[in-house]
Amino acid sequence: MSRPQVLVIAAALGLAFSQTVLAAPAPAAALAGNPLAAASTLPFHYPAFDQIKDEHFQPAFVEGMRIQLKEIAAIADNKKPATFENTIVAMEKSGELLTRVQTTFGNLQGANTNDKLDAIDSEMSPKLAAHGDAIYLNAKLYARVKSLYDKRDQLKLDAESKHLLERYHTDFVRAGAKLSNADKEKLKTLNGAIATLQTTFTQNVLKETNASALVVDTREELAGMTDAAIDAAAAAAKAKGMDGKFLVAIVNTSGQPPLAVLTNRAVRERLMAASLTRGSHGGEFDSREVVLKIAKARAEKATLLGYANFAAYSLEDQTAHDTAAVNKLLGELAKPAVTNAKKEAADLQAVVDADKGGFQIDASDWAFYTDKVRAQRFAFDENQLKPYFELNNVLTNGVFYAAGKLYGLSFKERKDLPVYNPDVRVFDVFDANGKQLAIFLADMYARSNKQGGAWMNEYSSQSSLLGTHSVVANHLNIPKPPAGEPTLLTYDEVKTAFHEFGHALHGMFSNVKYPRFSGTSVPRDFVEYPSQVNEMWAVWPEVLSNYAKHYKTGAPMPKELLDKVIASKKFNQGFLTTEYLSASLLDQRWHQLTPSQIPTDVLGFEAQSLKDMGVDFAPVPPRYRTTYFSHSFSGGYSAGYYAYLWSEKLDADTVEWFKEKGGLKRENGDWFRAKLLSRGGTDDAMNLFRNFRGRDPIIEPLLERRGLTGK
Ligand SMILES: [Zn+2]
DSSP, X not given: OOOOSOOOOSOTTSSOOOOSOXXXXXXXGGGTTOTTSSOXXXXXXOOOTTTOOGGGHHHXXXXXXXXXXXXXXXXXXXXXXXXXXXXIIHHHHOOHHHHHHHHHHHHHHHHSOOHHHHHHHHHHHHHHHHHHHHHHTOHHHHHHHHHHHHTGGGSOOOHHHHHHHXXXXXXXHHTTTTSOHHHHHHHHHHHHHHHHHHHHHHHHHHHHHHHTOEEESOSGGGBTBOHHHHHHHHHHHHHTTOTTSEEEOOOSSSSOGGGGTOOOHHHHXXXXXXXXXXTSSSSTTOOHHHHHHHHHHHHHHXXXXXXXXXXXXXXXXXXXXXXXXXXXXXXXXXXHHHHHHHHHHHHHXXXXXXXXXXXXXXXXXXXXXXXXXXXXHHOOOGGGTGGGOBHHIIIIIIIHHHHHHHHOOEEEEESSSOOSSTTOEEEEEEOTTSOEEEEEEEEEEOOTTSOSSOEEEEEEOOBTTTTBOEEEEEEEEEOOOOTTSOOXXXXXXXXXXXXXXXXXXXXXXXXXXXGGGOTTOSOHHHHHHHHHHHGGGGGOHHHHHHHOBOTTTOOBOOHHHHHHHHHHHTTTHHHHHHHHHHHHHHHHHHHSOOGGGOOSOHHHHHHHHHHHTTOOOTTSXXXXXXXXXXXXXXXXXXXXXXXXXXXHHHHHHHHHHHHHTTSSOHHHHHHHIIIIITTTTSSOHHHHHHHHHSSOOOSHHHHHHTTOSOO
């Protein structure tokens, strides 16, 4: 199961800023010659990556904020009484320049950063936080929103507009609009501090991950890795001036892919240690202090806003609603998950003992012996699959093919639009009626200047109010093979490609009026649901037979091989569920503290928390430890890492629906699109689900899938 990094959801400030030039004040002369100053003239306002230079961002940010504050002041100071049009719609139309700068910058900084962009990020984060506060804490503006909200039933608004008014009211209240002036000032200080700290944390994690790559002296020590992977490690070392050595890169999770194949136990242990100690062994990128400061500042913010803790504040706006509901779900699943993991550990230990290994299984051994058990029990090696999962085939004959069958989409690659990296591919996406729906960017390869994990984001979001369309990107971190070699994916990478494309569909199918509700602008514990559903098509027989072909011979993947993989994936569910739950529980523990409860010892608190929650099983460390837990401390999924499991309940139930209805059929895809994927955030998320499914979700399909039914 893939755990993408951070899905960038609509506009970072909560307000959705417009994408087209409206009656906005003109940018100042400071932006003369700056390609960000006006909407791109490329199709669908696709960014002019070849024109945009690093130095264009800072002045465009400054100007974008200045213009939007002018627009907001005009709305707040309007002498005419508040109307939906002159207040709410006017805000939806504000900030055109800032949105363009922010989405372009945010996407590039995540996917293709450098020291200059990092420095701009550090400078702008607190300024953008202050900018958001200047809008949401504007008393005159809030008074107008509230006056409309109080008479919302008399305004004769259509359903989407009424929901928008309610959404704005909630956004203002949650941002502190009801606070006293003194408390508003305190909140502004906290928001600025949090923004700066989160930026520091994010940059530390990437730098520390790069710095933690394992240096190995001899080729022999990497036994088990393919020749191509060892050659890549040699090339990576050479590029860092360590000619003759080998550099094994680290990925963002605790687990590291080479652990499954490295036969040298000492090297496995070194690699695992390099991963697990990230951010907590001293040095320039140590994140312990910054974690404590973030936790404290968030707790103080929650207190100021009248909540027991930051998780309570955060969850109130999610479909889960409160900490009790989340603690209940995670708590109930923790015990059976750990029980399963311990059973799996016993199976692994049996292999070690049979080999007269003479040691106890620990975290660095898990993946290696799991593959051995798989090989014994299911008689296959996962590497046998890779020749059938060639990247281009997976994308065009798998991911795109499924979208064609389900939704009638077609794709045409174009090479005329500029890209920020030569590996990025660009596709026009057409609806069944031949009309262009969106532009899709596929940025699939790992780079040292790219955040870890996988994610989707948009350079432009659909809105009929603004006349804009979706320009959507998927980012993965597939290791790039040496020149001339094919890119062969693992089964998990294939599923990730389908997963991220599920987010892309959610963006592309958006058919809403207001930008605030576009595409993936839904609660965080709902947003992973459509993407997880899309994973089902990766192994759907008709899709699979269309793309899983041997890259050399074109021979179809033997069905029994795939059946073995799928059966074998159930073997490691105890591990996967436990490592995920441990991280989710840690995320909750850190965010269910009051300011006075913030500890001083990060690792001590982490260890005690895992123990208290019954998930302290050393062979299965949390999927992310605190000091490199970007979901939790960079901002995107703070107190929200549980969202993947929460969404998976809806996902598993929806997969059953597709199966009941005959699977890969246009009428099924069209129903899912009409009732859910096209609706963005225009209605309560659970209403959307009920409209689609015809009832509330049930949990049984999820328990069944994860082997937690006790059967
Ligand atoms: Zn996702």
